[in-house]
C-alpha cells in the first residue's frame with residue numbers, strides 16, 4: 001500500500017501544482033503577473049495532486065482534438081504539467097498519477113491522450129508511444145537565394161503581440177489541418193503561448209499571409225542578437241499555412257527581414273520542402289529531429305475505428321498494461337475496426353500501436369526491433385499498407 005493519496009485539486013490549489021511542476025523542471029515559481037496568465041490555462045477538475053503530508057506530485061490535462069488519417073478529428077486529452085518532487089521520486093507516485101489520469105480520461109469518453117515528453121524513458125510503460133516525428137533546420141540567409149520560379153505569394157501583414165493574441169486563435173482554427181496528428185488549440189492552450197511570448201527576451205511578431213480569400217497562413221517569429229556585433233538569428237516559433245502560396249509568401253517575407261544572418265526552425269514536418277525554394281539546396285541544413293507527439297490510445301476500439309485505412313485486413317492482439325479493457329483482439333480493415341475472436345496476426349503493446357497508428361513507423365520496422373510479435377509474418381506487409389498515411393504525421397503544437 002502506498003503512503004500517499006491522489007485526488008483532483010480544487011482551483012485554489014492549482015497554483016501550488018503549477019509551481020511544483022515548474023520546480024521539477026528547475027524553473028522558479030510563478031510571479032503574480034505570470035500566474036494571472038497561467039491561471040487561465042487550468043481546466044477545472046483536470047489537475048491531479050498526489051499528497052503525503054503535503055503536495056508531492058501533479059499531472060493535469062485539457063480537452064483538445066487531433067486529426068486522424070482520413071481527416072476525421074477525435075477527442076484527445078492534452079496531458080501536461082507532470083512532475084514529482086525530487087525528494088519523492090522513484091516510489092511510484094507518477095505511476096499512481098498516470099493510472100488515475102488515464103482512468104479519468106477514459107471515463108470522460110476521450111479516445112486519446114497526447115503529450116510531449118521531457119525524457120524518452122518515462123511514458124512507454126503507461127501505454128504512450130511516439131506518434132509523430134519532426135525535423136529542425138537552419139537557413140543561411142546569404143546562401144538562401146529564392147529560385148526565380150518560386151511563386152510570388154500575396155500580401156504579408158505584421159501583427160504585434162496583442163493583435164496576435166486576439167486574432168490568432170481564430171486564424172489557427174480556420175486553417176486546414178492537413179496532417180494527421182495536428183491538434184486543435186482550445187482556450188486552455190493559448191495562455192501558455194501568451195506566457196512564452198510575453199517572457200521572450202526579444203519581441204514576438206506574427207506575420208500573416210493574405211491569399212485571395214483572406215488570411216491563409218501565419219508565422220510567429222522573433223530575432224535574437226546577443227550583442228550588437230553578434231550574428232542575429234531569426235527563430236521561427238510557429239508556422240502554419242493553408243496553401244502553398246502562403247508557405248512560399250511567408251518564407252519570402254522571412255528572408256527579407258533585415259539584420260538577420262540565420263533563420264532557424266525547429267519541430268517542423270519531416271518532409272517540409274523548404275530547400276526546394278532556393279537556388280542552392282544546401283542553404284538549408286538539418287539541425288536534428290526527434291520525437292514530437294506521444295499518443296495513448298485510451299479507448300482502443302473507438303480509436304481504431306476512428307481512422308481511415310487502405311488495403312487488406314489484419315487481426316491485432318493488443319496488450320494494455322494499464323487499461324485492461326483494451327487488451328483484446330481487433331479486426332482492422334478499410335471497412336473499420338471491431339473486436340474479434342479470430343486468431344491474431346500480430347501481437348503488440350498499446351504503446352507500439354500508438355507508434356504505428358499515425359504512420360510514424362511501419363509495423364514491419366517495429367517487428368524487426370522486437371516490439372511487435374508477428375504470429376503470421378505474412379501479415380506484416382498488409383499491416384504496413386493498412387496503417388500507412390499519405391503524408392507524414394505532424395503535430396506542430398507545443399504544450
Ligand SMILES: CC(C)(COP(=O)(O)OP(=O)(O)OC[C@H]1O[C@@H](n2cnc3c(N)ncnc32)[C@H](O)[C@@H]1OP(=O)(O)O)[C@@H](O)C(=O)NCCC(=O)NCCS
Pocket residue numbers: 024025082083084085088089090091092093094095096116117118119121122125
Ligand atoms: C518523470 C517523473 C514525473 C517520474 O516520477 P516518479 O514518481 O519518480 O515515477 P515512478 O516512481 O512512478 O516511476 C515509475 C517507473 O518509471 C521509471 N522512471 C520514471 N521516471 C524516470 C526517469 N526520468 N528516468 C528513468 N526512469 C524513470 C522508474 O524508475 C520506475 O521504474 P520501475 O517501475 O521499473 O521501478 C519525475 O522524475 C519528475 O518529476 N521529473 C522531472 C520533471 C519531468 O521530467 N516531468 C515530465 C514532464 S513531461
